[in-house]
Amino acid sequence: MLEFLTEQDYRTTPWKNGRGVTEDVLLLPQGATHENFDIRISRAPIVDESQFSPFPGIDRTITRLGENPLVLRFEDGEEVALGHLSPYRFDSASAPCSQLPGGASQVMNVMTRRGRWSARVAVVGNSDGGSMSVPLGGLLVVHAVRGECIASPGRIDAGETLIVRDVARVDIAPGRDSVCLVAAFEPETRA
Known part of the structure; x- marks a missing residue:
């Protein structure tokens, strides 16, 4: 079975922390919310340095789509400079802070509920x-x-x-x- 989605099918919603917006490309199961999804794919511009919203029980793979650099700073002091178009996976409960040394960037997130x-x-x-x-x-x-x-x-x-x-x-x-x-x-x- 094939399903085609265009940008008109995506839903723009505010971040949980109120510091930006995201475009939900896919949210499963049907009718799921940001609180109870099993699978979520989203695109987001990151225009300000801020903390990611925590999603306990969720594994996140983030891919920097934008040309400008993006660094994730985790609570334990670890810093990860995301490579352009290089997926990076982490536990979404850790909620890192974003750093934008070159200005705004854009990312795509693939998120899954652990155990499902x-x-x-x-x-x-x-x-x-x-x-x-x-x-x-x-x-x-x-x-x-x-x-x-x-x-x-x-x-x-x-x-x-x-x-x-x-x-x-x-x-x-x-x-x-x-x-x-x-x-x-x-x-x-x-x-």
């Missing part, structure tokens, strides 16, 4: 295309960050998302100078 779902996140460029497995009982989400992405049997443009269920494999071929973020979700228990 796990996610593997990869960034695929035009030289990285190939075939990806859809986890049994899970789903594969392809988001076109830049340019177009062919994800058989569909095509999405920048900002659009393809959700794939009940298909064993998906061939992904980003167009020239294109970048796609791919998240494979696998159930840890039958949700």
